[in-house]
Amino acid sequence: MKTNSRYLKWFHRIEKTLWSFFMLFEDLCARCAKRTIEEVENGQRRCRHEWCCCMIDNQVHDNWESLNCVQLRNNPDWYESLRERKGPRMPGNGPCPALGEAGCLLAKHRPVTCTTQLCTKMLRVLNDLKILKCKTESALQIEDLIKLPDILPSLYGTGRTQKVNAEDVDAYIAEVNRLRERLAAIPKEKRKQQIAAIYR
Ligand code: SF4
Ligand code: SF4
Secondary structure, rough: OOHHHHHHHHHHHHHHHHHHHHHHOOOHHHHHHHHHHHHHOOOOOOHHHHHOOHHEEEEEHHOOOHHHHHHHHHHHOOOOOOOOOOOOOOOOOOOOEEEOOOOOOOOOOOOHHHHEEOOOOHHHHHHHOOOOOOOOOOOOOHHOOOOOOOOOHHOOOOOOOOOOOHHHHHHHHHHHHHHHHHOOOOOOHHHHHHHHHHHO
């Protein structure tokens, strides 16, 4: 697998744009993590498909080949620097070793799936706020929701090697920002109420 420093810089621009969109979901992930821990501690299994994605899955090992290649460029000791979480084995072989107390410990170039995934709860919030109309039974990638240039596998160095231009990156970011602006236009209190409604 070949990595390209210019492409990885572009990938990081895109992931930062997506993070600024995900931040508009306010305390959703904190609530989700709290609920997951409570249900695991109480031995409940019924809603495990709803549990915190970083606790149930192990994206570090699922994407080891590409992730290791990319992260070695940032820090040769990247894997050793992660604090392994202790806890019971979860449905998707989680918890992910990159999960720290305050979220993901990878400062950049996270796996593509983590970067683009909207979980069922995020999809429900977007539907409830009438930002999107889509199925909410399972998680989707952002390219399933809005039309985006198919450039992330090439930027990350996975899959086919396709030439990517700065214009493709700008077009990707502009599309995500259009969706972000629609969500940001909803007052914060209303967004928070909608999120709280999921956890009633
Ligand atoms: S992205 Fe979704 S599943 Fe993952 S922690 Fe946040 S709310 Fe939970
Ligand atoms: S790499 Fe980070 S974002 Fe992805 S599952 Fe692991 S902790 Fe979560």
